[in-house]
Amino acid sequence: xxxxxxxxxxxxILVLIFILLPKSENNRVTLSSIDDLNGLTVGMQNGLNYxxxxxxxxxxxxxxxxxxxxxxxxxxxxxxxSALLTESVSFxxxxxxxxxxxxxxxxxxxxxxxxxxKNDGKGRALAAELNEYIAAYTEDGTRDELFSYWVTNYDRGxxxxxxxxxxxxxxxxxxxxxxxxxxxxxxxxxGELIGFDxxxxxxxxxxxxxxxxxxxxxxxxxxxxxVSGRCDxxxxxxxxxxxxxxxxFTDTYYYYDVIAVYNGDDVESGxxxxxxxxxxxxxxxxxxxxxxxxxxxxxxxxxxILAVVFGSGLGLLLYLWCMHGKKAxxxxxxxxxxxxxxxxxxxxxxxxxYIVFSKYTLSNVCVAVIGFTLRxxxxxxxxxxxxxxxxxxxxxxxxISQGFSRNQMFFRIQLPQAKRFFMSAYEGDVIxxxxxxxxxxxITVMDLTKMSDLVRARTxxxxxxxxxxxxxxxxxxxxxxxxxRQLFALWDxxxxxxxASLEKLKDIYNA
Amino acid sequence: MSTPLADVNVTxxxxxxxxxxxxSGTGKSTLLRCINLLEIPTSGQIFVNGEEITSPKCDLRxxxxxIGMVFQSFNLYEHLTVVxxxxxxxxxxxxxxxxxxxxxxxxxxxxxxxxxxxxxxPPELSGGQKQRAAIARTLATDPEIILFDxxxxxxxxxxxREVELVIEDLARQxxxxxxxxxxxxxxxxxxxxxxxxxxxxxxEEGTPQEIFEAPKKIxxxxxxxxxxxxxxxxxxxxxxxxxEFARIVSFCKEYEIANDRIFNVCNxxxxxxxxxxxxxxxxxRAVSVILDYDKASNNLQLSFVPHSLSTAPxxxxxxxxxxxxxxxxxxxxxxxxxxSENGAGVQYIFxx
Numbered sequence: 001x002x003x004x005x006x007x008x009x010x011x012x013i014l015v016l017i018f019i020l021l022p023k024s025e026n027n028r029v030t031l032s033s034i035d036d037l038n039g040l041t042v043g044m045q046n047g048l049n050y051x052x053x054x055x056x057x058x059x060x061x062x063x064x065x066x067x068x069x070x071x072x073x074x075x076x077x078x079x080x081x082s083a084l085l086t087e088s089v090s091f092x093x094x095x096x097x098x099x100x101x102x103x104x105x106x107x108x109x110x111x112x113x114x115x116x117x118k119n120d121g122k123g124r125a126l127a128a129e130l131n132e133y134i135a136a137y138t139e140d141g142t143r144d145e146l147f148s149y150w151v152t153n154y155d156r157g158x159x160x161x162x163x164x165x166x167x168x169x170x171x172x173x174x175x176x177x178x179x180x181x182x183x184x185x186x187x188x189x190x191g192e193l194i195g196f197d198x199x200x201x202x203x204x205x206x207x208x209x210x211x212x213x214x215x216x217x218x219x220x221x222x223x224x225x226x227v228s229g230r231c232d233x234x235x236x237x238x239x240x241x242x243x244x245x246x247x248x249f250t251d252t253y254y255y256y257d258v259i260a261v262y263n264g265d266d267v268e269s270g271x272x273x274x275x276x277x278x279x280x281x282x283x284x285x286x287x288x289x290x291x292x293x294x295x296x297x298x299x300x301x302x303x304x305i306l307a308v309v310f311g312s313g314l315g316l317l318l319y320l321w322c323m324h325g326k327k328a329x330x331x332x333x334x335x336x337x338x339x340x341x342x343x344x345x346x347x348x349x350x351x352x353x354y355i356v357f358s359k360y361t362l363s364n365v366c367v368a369v370i371g372f373t374l375r376x377x378x379x380x381x382x383x384x385x386x387x388x389x390x391x392x393x394x395x396x397x398x399x400i401s402q403g404f405s406r407n408q409m410f411f412r413i414q415l416p417q418a419k420r421f422f423m424s425a426y427e428g429d430v431i432x433x434x435x436x437x438x439x440x441x442x443i444t445v446m447d448l449t450k451m452s453d454l455v456r457a458r459t460x461x462x463x464x465x466x467x468x469x470x471x472x473x474x475x476x477x478x479x480x481x482x483x484x485r486q487l488f489a490l491w492d493x494x495x496x497x498x499x500a501s502l503e504k505l506k507d508i509y510n511a
Numbered sequence: 512m513s514t515p516l517a518d519v520n521v522t523x524x525x526x527x528x529x530x531x532x533x534x535s536g537t538g539k540s541t542l543l544r545c546i547n548l549l550e551i552p553t554s555g556q557i558f559v560n561g562e563e564i565t566s567p568k569c570d571l572r573x574x575x576x577x578i579g580m581v582f583q584s585f586n587l588y589e590h591l592t593v594v595x596x597x598x599x600x601x602x603x604x605x606x607x608x609x610x611x612x613x614x615x616x617x618x619x620x621x622x623x624x625x626x627x628x629x630x631x632x633p634p635e636l637s638g639g640q641k642q643r644a645a646i647a648r649t650l651a652t653d654p655e656i657i658l659f660d661x662x663x664x665x666x667x668x669x670x671x672r673e674v675e676l677v678i679e680d681l682a683r684q685x686x687x688x689x690x691x692x693x694x695x696x697x698x699x700x701x702x703x704x705x706x707x708x709x710x711x712x713x714x715e716e717g718t719p720q721e722i723f724e725a726p727k728k729i730x731x732x733x734x735x736x737x738x739x740x741x742x743x744x745x746x747x748x749x750x751x752x753x754x755e756f757a758r759i760v761s762f763c764k765e766y767e768i769a770n771d772r773i774f775n776v777c778n779x780x781x782x783x784x785x786x787x788x789x790x791x792x793x794x795x796r797a798v799s800v801i802l803d804y805d806k807a808s809n810n811l812q813l814s815f816v817p818h819s820l821s822t823a824p825x826x827x828x829x830x831x832x833x834x835x836x837x838x839x840x841x842x843x844x845x846x847x848x849x850x851s852e853n854g855a856g857v858q859y860i861f862x863x
Contacts, residue, residue: 391589394582394584394585394586395586395587395588395589397549397580397582397586398580398582398586398587398588398645399588400549400575401547401549401575401578401579401580402575402576402579402580402600402604402648402649402652403572403573403575403576403600403604403652404572404600404603404604405572408603412599412603413588413590413599416590417588417589417590420590496591496595497609499592499630502594502609502613502630505609505610505613505614
């Protein structure tokens with residue numbers, strides 16, 4: 001409890017500073033046409049090549065790349081950028097959350113959305129079916145119907161995807177989609193994925209007798225997921241020459257315009273507490289979004305606990321293996337540790353998921369646990385080595401000379417003392433493991449961070465989901481350190497008798 | 512770190528109390544540590560109770576349980592209290608119950624005077640207390656042989672006494688023990704056999720009387736009498752006289768020899784060298800000069816061993832003759848010549 005308070009106080013001070021700090025000058029401009037963008041800073045999402053479009057049209061505009069949609073919106077609101085490039089399909093929802101946003105007339109480009117598949121026989125066969133369906137649904141007006149439902153006449157909050165009539169007689173298809181993108185693919189009620197893309201997939205599968213499975217994934221990781229065979233297709237992908245070399249593109253299933261948006265007239269914003277209330281409501285209550293946070297929390301907790309438990313076991317086993325082994329074992333282990341400590345976590349996870357285990361039916365959570373177990377195991381191994389070194393050779397010799405085996409000596413004498421040297425470092429390792437789990441979204445795991453990203457993509461509100469996520473992580477770390485300390489305290493007492501119970505044993509001595 | 516022991520062949524009988532003495536770096540600790548294979552010999556055999564412990568078939572852990580070892584740096588298990596230190600091997604290795612182990616430990620702690628500190632952790636103890644606790648830990652498993660590796664070297668003088676009394680007490684109980692020590696007084700008091708280690712092996716062995724009162728061999732004598740030596744080999748073609756004087760003076764200063772004696776040594780050294788060089792050098796034109804200092808008798812002895820001689824001069828006479836001329840002081844207590852094993856077969860010795 002004390003620890004909780006000591007952390008909450010500085011947090012409150014930070015929030016107060018945030019509220020009281022003078023807001024930055026708003027360099028807002030009023031624009032009338034796309035050509036006015038020359039000489040201004042324009043935000044856009046990276047990976048979509050909008051900077052090239054902008055350069056063609058307005059050579060003097062300065063592109064600012066964002067990886068996060070809601071961060072880009074926030075920058076426009078705060079006047080850090082003068083305009084942003086977005087898609088005609090998503091702007092209507094954006095406008096609901098930010099009424100002051102105004103679109104400029106005209107389009108920079110018309111862009112087609114595609115699905116991508118693996119460039120092999122199976123992939124091309126599925127692509128042929130998809131192309132056939134795309135042609136048919138364009139022809140019979142289904143596309144216009146869907147477009148009207150999800151874009152033109154989009155009734156936010158009252159939309160659903162008809163998931164009935166799925167037979168699955170031809171098997172299951174796994175699709176990946178960037179899920180934080182309204183109205184194409186986003187988390188609706190209870191975190192269920194809905195949107196234009198989802199509806200399209202269900203229409204196609206109903207027609208062709210498949211059962212769809214849709215997994216959210218970051219846009220950057222899509223090619224890897226398709227190429228490794230982890231999924232059958234990725235939806236919502238823009239044509240790109242380099243990407244075309246790796247994967248197979250279907251025909252366009254719908255088109256949209258790239259448009260420019262600026263921050264128009266100021267709209268009265270509510271008081272701080274009103275904003276807080278609506279922010280809390282939007283983040284947690286609406287569409288039962290708290291369930292998504294809970295789900296993400298569970299996933300993160302499971303990965304963290306399993307990785308700490310298995311990782312500690314692995315570290316111990318590695319140490320024992322080296323202790324009994326010769327130079328080769330030691331070399332292998334130090335090589336493994338070097339590899340693990342010099343590979344960025346995202347890379348390690350992606351290599352494990354998309355390359356090493358791509359042919360196995362291991363679930364994404366399993367692969368995440370394996371990745372973090374390897375990492376934590378190696379760190380823990382090194383902690384044991386340095387801890388045992390700090391205990392010194394003398395006690396080892398004493399134990400050996402008394403006739404203890406190496407294992408007895410290690411568990412009874414070295415480890416209990418080494419523990420004192422690595423205890424606080426171990427706590428730190430657990431904390432950094434929990435924080436590192438936030439990148440598992442790259443291998444399709446829906447952890448706490450990913451869930452908060454999905455919510456953020458719906459609320460267009462970066463503040464509350466972020467703070468909430470930070471608080472939940474803090475809670476998680478607090479719980480885990482408490483647990484670790486408790487276990488260490490138990491271990492201290494394990495197998496030893498207290499002074500009082502020892503003294504009860506005396507008979508000769510007192511007599 | 513270990514010193515190679517080249518040739519050791521010895522039998523130790525039950526009830527022997529052996530003191531191992533000798534200069535640093537001659538393998539005393541190595542010899543001791545070979546007996547429970549903390550140090551593994553590169554060749555040869557070691558038998559304990561008729562069992563060859565150097566054989567790979569040997570139950571080494573079983574043998575080690577019968578051999579207790581006490582270390583210079585105590586090596587108590589620092590996460591356990593003193594009594595737990597004594598109990599650990601009993602409960603785990605000898606499968607004694609906690610009660611048996613506890614009572615045995617307390618009994619031993621009483622006998623080494625450590626019962627009051629039974630529930631203290633090692634870092635809370637003084638050096639002497641730590642070593643007594645370590646001895647109790649060693650005794651707890653009823654070893655048939657106890658090895659002491661410089662048990663008092665890391666202690667202050669008062670603690671040395673505490674620990675020596677405990678070990679002497681054990682000696683009176685007739686246990687088989689082997690003690691590496693730097694304290695000759697202690698070695699003499701406690702042992703019935705003494706090994707003097709030098710030159711890669713047991714250089715001389717005997718009863719304490721034989722070794723300490725009448726050592727037979729030269730290195731033993733020097734060690735027992737605490738004779739310190741400075742040896743210089745001077746070759747005519749690369750002599751460095753200021754350096755030679757500096758070495759003599761700093762050697763003498765180290766043993767707090769009075770300045771007029773040092774002056775004397777230097778004079779005799781210089782004059783003798785001059786004479787040997789002018790009249791006596793043979794073909795090799797080199798002389799070994801040895802300066803010995805016997806701390807016990809405060810005797811300083813300067814010897815010259817020419818590597819070859821053309822004539823054999825009487826150094827004392829010649830110096831005296833030249834001193835009249837140079838008006839220098841000559842003050843040696845004794846002058847003699849002795850046959851020598853090396854060089855030209857003769858050595859000139861001055862006692863100063």
